[in-house]
Amino acid sequence: MFRWVVKLRGLRIRNLVMAPPGIAALRVFLWTVFRAANFLYLPVFVTRIFHRATPCPPIENDILLLTAVELAEKIRKRELTCEAVVKAYIERVKEVNPIINAVIEDRFHDALEDAKEVDRFLSNTLMTTEEIEEKKPLLGIPLTVKGSIEVEGMKNTSGVVSRANVIAKEDAIIVKSARDAGAIPILTSNIPELCLNWESTNKLVGTTRNPHNTTRTVGGSSGGEAGLLATAASIIGVGSDIAGSLRLPAHFCGVWGHKPTPRVVPFAGHYPSCKNEDEWREVFTLGPMARYAKDLKLLLKIIANPEAKETLRLDEPVALEDLRIYYIEDLESILTNKVSSVCLDALHSVVDHMNKLCHVECEKAKIPLLKYAPEMASLVLLDIDDVDNLFVGRGDGSYAELFRYFTFRSKSVFMAIAYGVVRKLSKYIPNSTVEDCRKKLSEMKAELIKMLGDNGVLLIPTFPTEAHPHGDILRKVLDSGYCVIFNAFGLPVTNCPVKFSKNKLPVGIQVVSAPHNDRLTLAVAAEIEKTFGGWKPPQPREKACY
Numbered sequence: 001m002f003r004w005v006v007k008l009r010g011l012r013i014r015n016l017v018m019a020p021p022g023i024a025a026l027r028v029f030l031w032t033v034f035r036a037a038n039f040l041y042l043p044v045f046v047t048r049i050f051h052r053a054t055p056c057p058p059i060e061n062d063i064l065l066l067t068a069v070e071l072a073e074k075i076r077k078r079e080l081t082c083e084a085v086v087k088a089y090i091e092r093v094k095e096v097n098p099i100i101n102a103v104i105e106d107r108f109h110d111a112l113e114d115a116k117e118v119d120r121f122l123s124n125t126l127m128t129t130e131e132i133e134e135k136k137p138l139l140g141i142p143l144t145v146k147g148s149i150e151v152e153g154m155k156n157t158s159g160v161v162s163r164a165n166v167i168a169k170e171d172a173i174i175v176k177s178a179r180d181a182g183a184i185p186i187l188t189s190n191i192p193e194l195c196l197n198w199e200s201t202n203k204l205v206g207t208t209r210n211p212h213n214t215t216r217t218v219g220g221s222s223g224g225e226a227g228l229l230a231t232a233a234s235i236i237g238v239g240s241d242i243a244g245s246l247r248l249p250a251h252f253c254g255v256w257g258h259k260p261t262p263r264v265v266p267f268a269g270h271y272p273s274c275k276n277e278d279e280w281r282e283v284f285t286l287g288p289m290a291r292y293a294k295d296l297k298l299l300l301k302i303i304a305n306p307e308a309k310e311t312l313r314l315d316e317p318v319a320l321e322d323l324r325i326y327y328i329e330d331l332e333s334i335l336t337n338k339v340s341s342v343c344l345d346a347l348h349s350v351v352d353h354m355n356k357l358c359h360v361e362c363e364k365a366k367i368p369l370l371k372y373a374p375e376m377a378s379l380v381l382l383d384i385d386d387v388d389n390l391f392v393g394r395g396d397g398s399y400a401e402l403f404r405y406f407t408f409r410s411k412s413v414f415m416a417i418a419y420g421v422v423r424k425l426s427k428y429i430p431n432s433t434v435e436d437c438r439k440k441l442s443e444m445k446a447e448l449i450k451m452l453g454d455n456g457v458l459l460i461p462t463f464p465t466e467a468h469p470h471g472d473i474l475r476k477v478l479d480s481g482y483c484v485i486f487n488a489f490g491l492p493v494t495n496c497p498v499k500f501s502k503n504k505l506p507v508g509i510q511v512v513s514a515p516h517n518d519r520l521t522l523a524v525a526a527e528i529e530k531t532f533g534g535w536k537p538p539q540p541r542e543k544a545c546y
Helices: 005-008 023-040 042-050 068-076 083-098 108-124 129-135 172-182 225-228 247-253 277-283 293-303 306-313 340-359 368-382 398-406 414-428 431-452 477-489 518-532
Strands: 103-106 140-147 184-189 214-216 234-240 255-257 285-290 323-325 457-463 493-500 506-512
Touching: 023 477, 042 129, 068 108, 068 129, 083 103, 083 108, 083 184, 083 225, 103 225, 108 184, 129 431, 140 172, 140 214, 140 225, 172 184, 172 234, 172 293, 184 225, 184 293, 225 234, 225 255, 225 285, 234 255, 234 293, 247 255, 247 493, 247 506, 255 293, 255 518, 285 293, 293 518, 323 431, 340 457, 340 493, 340 506, 340 518, 368 414, 368 431, 368 477, 398 414, 431 457, 431 477, 457 518, 477 506, 493 518, 506 518
Parallel strands: 140 184, 140 234, 323 457
Antiparallel strands: 103 184, 234 285, 255 285, 255 493, 457 506, 493 506
16 A cells, blocks of 8 residues: 555656646646545455455366367367257356356356257258358357347346346347357346446446455456456356456456457447447447457457458468567556556566567567556546436536435445546546647557557556455556556557466456557467466465455
């Protein structure tokens, strides 16, 4: 909690007011608020002494250890029945969900019927295995779906009490695409209320717990997906990303998450959405999550817009040795926590490996304005109008709802209300300041794209630390800036698990490329998995670590 003192000693404080015009006052205000939060958390730190983690049961069914690519091949070749595969995942979900609380609603009965239909099809079809692979590459593969994405006949609440009985009338486009490819949805996974939090909690389902240590968060907003993947209760899933929502949970849970290039994956069928579609498409996207790196590319090929597939060139070979690798160790922002030693070690381990693999050594990127990017990106994203939330206009009624929350009468969680309050307060920020942020971000984006070109990637921490205890995101909000900046820049990013901390918690890094070069980040992800092992199941511990 006294890390801010270390920052002062390291002279990071000098960046506090040395910001572009119009940003300095905002930085001073935010710095004061977040540093004060450390002291307000003192009672919370004391109560954590009594918290204990609940271990997840070990994985005993070998079916759960196969990649989606391997499972699909075995199902096509009749080496495994689809019913056996779906049944194995259903049993695993039932085994772990009472511990991690990651499921909104299941369709186990219908999924088993779908699996039996697949087995009947395979018994009677005259198609060759090659033809099946081409037309239905996910045939028989269980799919989990983030609870903000529509699945026909299932609840589409987005964690909002007033939407408790809302039922999706049809599949979201990406769910339909996955079904057409043979995937079988088995459940929808938990999220924060309206996806407005980096912790997956709401008043309908409750809080999802990290399977590596249940006293820690899974992150958000695709937290349920990450938790299920981490404990082998899912093999592939789909989520969404507006401010790190795919990558942060993947980092905390030790799995893979890919934020595609904007406009590549259709977002119709996701709630919340935004009436300002042009601006929304540039920062928000749906994308694949997986337990194994190779499955990311398979799923992305299926859910991408048909017209985007040629642009992405996902099947084009990538010569890793010819890549130019850049890296950033720390944003060096006064508003973010210093990157921990274990996260730095994960980054350096990958850099050292790529130095041996590539013809050109990795180069440390130097983008001076990047230290101001977290608050700039947050301010620009906050300025997007007509995003579905609890309030109308620019946070009208948020003050009253905040009062109801503190008097225990609100049906919403704090972060969803806080979004409206911050939107309300943001009207006092001059338009010139917001436009200045847009301009500076545009300049940084252009600089990054020029640096990366068609053959470069950037390595950067996903978050400064491993998964923190539940609730700590309130004092670490701008640490999510390591993810948020790439939403503002509109660049494709893959989260890659690299190693574990001494607390047996996973940590990873982000791999970033220029737009439509998703194949580069996915190729580096596959190399990282091959070298460092990728996903590992939660390990039992003698006692909880904080």
